[in-house]
Amino acid sequence: MYENPALPKKRESIFISSHYGGFTVKIFQMLILGRSKQNMDTKSLGIIDEKTRAEKAVELLNGEIGDYERLKPITFNNYLDLVESRPADMLRNVFQVFHDMMQANVDVSQDSILDDIDEFNLIDYDCTRLFVEGSESPYFADRLFANRLMKHMESLRHGTQQNRIYIFHGPHGCGKSTFLNNLLKKFEEYANTEAGMRYEVVWRLDIEQLGGHGRAETVTAIERLVELIEKKPGGKVDDEVSEQCIATGFNTAHIEIPCISHDNPILIIPKSHRRRVLDKLIKNDEFKWRLFTEKQYDWVFNAECCTICESIYQSLLERLGEPAKVFDMLHARPYYFNRRLGSGISVFNPGDRPVQQNVITNQMVQNRINNLFRDSNLIHYIYSRFAKTNNGIYALMDIKSHNVERMVELHNIISEAVHKVEDIEESVNSLFLALMNPEDKKNIKDFPSFSDRIQYINIPYVLDVNTEVMIYHNIFGRHIDDNFLPMVMENFARIIISSRLKSKSESLLEWIKNAAKYRRYCDENLMLLKMEIYSGNLPEWVDNDDRKALTSKMWRKILAESETEGNHGFSGRDSIRIFDQFYSRFAREDRLINMPALCSFFRNIVTEMPKMIPDGFLESLLRMYDFNVLQQVKESLYYYNEDQISKDIKNYISAVNFEIDSSARCIFTNEVIHVTNEFLESIENRLFADSITMAKRQEMRNDVLKEYTTNSLTREIMIEEKDISQTKLFESLHERYVYNLKKRVLEPFLGNENFGRAIKDFDTTDFKTYDKRIKSDVEFLINNMVTKFGYTQQGAKEVCIYVIDSNLAGKFK
Known part of the structure; x- marks a missing residue:
């Protein structure tokens, strides 16, 4: 029991009640004994006159909280x-x-x-x-x-x-x-x-206007409580007092009934x-x-209001006689x-x-409504929990x-x-x-x-590689990227997702008739291609013939398969658990996590949980990684001679407009061209695949000529006033030209043992001992790997050594 010697004993029973537990005891005492108007001896309650930190905090809240308004x-x-x-x-x-x-x-x-x-x-x-x-x-x-x-x-x-x-x-x-x-x-x-x-209905019924007998003056709940308590023997708070006080409300001139x-x-x-x-x-x-x-x-x-609101509306309309008074x-x-x-x-x-x-x-509410309308059957205040x-x-x-x-x-x-x-x-x-x-x-x-x-x-389970990686970042933190070589964490996600896909896709095999041609980039069941499509990408390695075959009907078929996938395989919880095991085992300060470590780990998983990962998928994933990382190294070694490339393409576009063995001036370079098969083939060898037949060459020349005359010249150059180098035809040929040059960029370095050793010794004192040209090439390679593909210097060194030691250039020759 709370006791305070500063308070009269006859009042103590008032504060034992828990009906108004939201008030603090001291404030409750101040309200009742002082009737909210009289000053109180704050020292007798242990309250300091000057503002305490707590009071300042309450003042701050009072000024900032405005939800009630x-x-x-x-x-x-x-x-x-x-x-x-x-x-x-x-x-x-x-x-x-x-x-x-x-x-x-x-x-x-x-x-x-x-x-x-x-x-x-x-x-x-x-x-x-x-x-x-x-x-x-x-x-x-x-x-x-x-x-x-x-x-x-x-x-x-x-x-x-x-x-x-x-x-x-x-x-x-x-x-x-x-x-x-x-x-x-x-x-x-x-x-x-x-x-x-949104807004909802609340009725504010005016008791006086409706002829009720409620008190019209405003009275606080505390004052009403004190009044009721004083009438009770011994000042006892009971259910009757509490109900009357709540029924009184803060303003008895109105009754508020929310819908x-x-x-x-x-x-x-x-x-x-x-x-x-x-x-x-x-x-x-x-x-x-x-x-x-x-x-x-x-x-x-067409909707109707609830039965209680409808009853109140009809009763008010009957009692007041004017809709305007009802809506008031x-x-x-x-x-x-x-x-x-x-x-x-x-x-x-x-x-x-x-x-x-x-x-x-x-x-309680029903009684007040009955008293107000003087009819217990007029309005039924009844509802279900669905309300x-x-x-x-x-x-x-x-x-x-x-x-x-x-x-x-x-x-x-x-x-x-x-x-x-x-x-x-x-x-x-x-x-x-x-x-x-x-x-x-x-x-x-x-x-x-x-x-x-x-x-x-x-x-379903996540089928998007990027989203799966985001989950790892959320659980383990973005700093985990620092322990992986680029593309390795994404490949971890691809292995997890492979368990959630059907091993064979009828729609993809219907679309791509010859899946074997993509063996360098994809598995035989095209699961890696499907993952790219599910992530919103159409890979660059999909050739033009298959791009043309990807009709809207075929597109719908591929996406429809996603409705039946993702219901089996590694769950989200499994994926996090397996990643935790993998990361804990292979994360080290002196070496980044690479693809061989990833494949080794999952080969053990396959042994423990057979049939979770499709047969041959790990090998296909590693082959795709090897091919991509080889292209990164080639890209980083490649020195662009942009002027020569641009000149060759412009001359080629101009030459296909003329007959063989004729001479013509190129309108783009102003050079006189002797159009022969040898001249065209010298550029085509950089534009297209090696060892193509003459018939295929002629077909390609016709395609270039058609695109030039129907789109590049008549629309892009003459109407849109673009330069030839801004046309889609030029950009497409430029991309082919550069790609084929990069295929051969590693050849001068493969037989040079010093080049491989220089990469290993990069950023060490031994690196200074190498030939100036080798040092220049290695620095150019490492810097490009960092700036173009997001490697750290350590990661660039490790992946370049991996490319050379694994002889990836020979593997994909």
């Missing part, structure tokens, strides 16, 4: 002013707000994969602000899932959304719970901001009058046209979302037991255990959008979301009529 009710007239000025924001249901939240938090890149089939592209959605920023457990959405999700969200604001439940299903460890928690958190934050705010279904205030206007009211209120613009014509706004004109008592306040309190968002886990009482009433999330989100975490019962209960609600509460029909227009593991589909198989009400959205 934002949440204050406004009159119906003020709400209509908001509708007039911001109709698109004020006239939104939960589906439209959810869609707006997604659009506001997802960034879109305008870059496309293939110009000729843009409509079938995987859009580059950046979901960082939606799932990562501000989250304790980030969720990383790959490009496939982001496109799938945004497609469903775009359709969310159209049509009859309320007659459907959205089930996100996927295998264990794919991140479903993290995804939904982050999604709901972002929605809660957005819905409580100015951009996402338990969170209805938009516009729904209080009778349906037959809404169209004319909004027509008069909203100016003629694009939104008004959408409001009156689009399906997504049908609810504005109608107010609007922001619809505040709070998942923890179940306000607007309710999330149920399988282990959460259903409550015993599904029908809720408030006898708390009406116009909000109702979510189930996994359809199992008690959530199966909840899912069954949703059957009629989703079908009819109506829930029976005793004799009353309660409208339920919520966004229903659920998570489901594949094996839990059997829990709803007994409801075939439910199937057309379910929209499944697949959440």
Whole structure:
């Protein structure tokens, strides 16, 4: 028991009650003994006269916290002013707000994969602000899932959304719970901001105007409490005193009754009058046209308010006789979302037991309504728990255990959008979301009529290499990059993802007739190619013939396969565990993690877990890495003679316009050209593959001539006024020319043992002993590897030694 010798004993029993535990004891004493008007001896309570740090902190909070101002009710007239000025924001249901939240938090890149089939592209959605920023457990959405999700969200604001439940299903460890928690958190934050705010009905009934007998003067709850306590023997606080004090409220001149279904205030206007009211209120613009014509706004004109609001409206109209007086008592306040309190968002886990009482009433409020309207049968203050999330989100975490019962209960609600509460029909227009593991589909198989009400959205394991790497960065930190050679961590992700894909792709094999020609860059089942496409890339090594064969129909087939992949293989948790093992074993200060270490590690994994990684995939991945790193070294060794390359290409473009054995002046270089097969072949040997037939050469010449006459000259040069070097034809030939020169760039160095030793001795004192030309070549190579491909000096040395020691130039000759 709290004792204070400075206080009269007869008052002590007042402070034992826990009914008003939100007040501190000392402040409570000050309010009661001083009646809020008399000064109190602060020293007797141990309070220092000068401001304490705590008081200064409270003053700071008092000046900075303004949420209560934002949440204050406004009159119906003020709400209509908001509708007039911001109709698109004020006239939104939960589906439209959810869609707006997604659009506001997802960034879109305008870059496309293939110009000729843009409509079938995987859009580059950046979901960082939606799932990562501000989250304790980030969720990383790959490009496939982001496109799938945004497609469903775009359709969310159209049509009859309320007659459907959205089930996100996927295998264990794919991140479903993290995804939904982050999604709901972002929605809660957005819905409580100015951009996402909606208003709900709150009635402020004037007791005096309605002829009630309540006290018209303002009285504080504390004063009323003291008054009631003094009338009780011994000053005892009991339930009767507490109820009377709460019933009194802070201002007994009014009774405030919020809409338990969170209805938009516009729904209080009778349906037959809404169209004319909004027509008069909203100016003629694009939104008004959408409001009156689009399906997504049908609810504005056809939805009905809850039964309690309808009863209050009808009773007030009958009592007051004038609609204007009724609407004077109608107010609007922001619809505040709070998942923890179940306000607007309710999330149920399988282990959460259903409550015993599904029908809720408030006898205190009901008594006050009965006293005010003098009719106990006029207004029934009764509702279900679904009302708390009406116009909000109702979510189930996994359809199992008690959530199966909840899912069954949703059957009629989703079908009819109506829930029976005793004799009353309660409208339920919520966004229903659920998570489901594949094996839990059997829990709803007994409801075939439910199937057309379910929209499944697949959440597979990550199938995008870049997203998988982002997960490693999030778990282990970005500093882990410092321990890897470039491309090695990405290849770790490719091995993990290979276990999640089908080993054979019918669509890819239908598209690429001869997969063996890409053996240097890809596996025989083209899984590496599929990973690139799933990441939004079409590799440069795909030749022109196959690019032309990639029609929109074929593109759709390839992407459709992603719907059936990612449901097996290494889970997200497996991937993190395996990466931790790999990194712990091979990360060292004196040596970077390379491809041989990666392949060695996973060969042991294959032994422990057979059939997880497709046969031959590791060998194909290593071959692709070897080829790419060889090209990097060649690129870094290559000295450009840009003037000569440009001159050769311009002369070649000009020469194909003339007959063999003729002479002509090139209009681009002003040189006189003797057009012979030998002249053309000397340039073609740098432009095209070695040892091509004469027929193939002639075909290529005709292609160059056709492109020049139909596009480069007539459109790009004559109309767009481009220089020949800016045309697509020149750029394409330039790329071919440089590529073929690089193929031979290593040849002068392969037989030179000093060159290999100089690389090993780079950045040491022994490096000074080498020939000036060798030192210059090695420095040029290392510096280019660092600046062009992101290597450290140590990493550049290690990979160059790897290329030479493994004889990669001979391997890919």
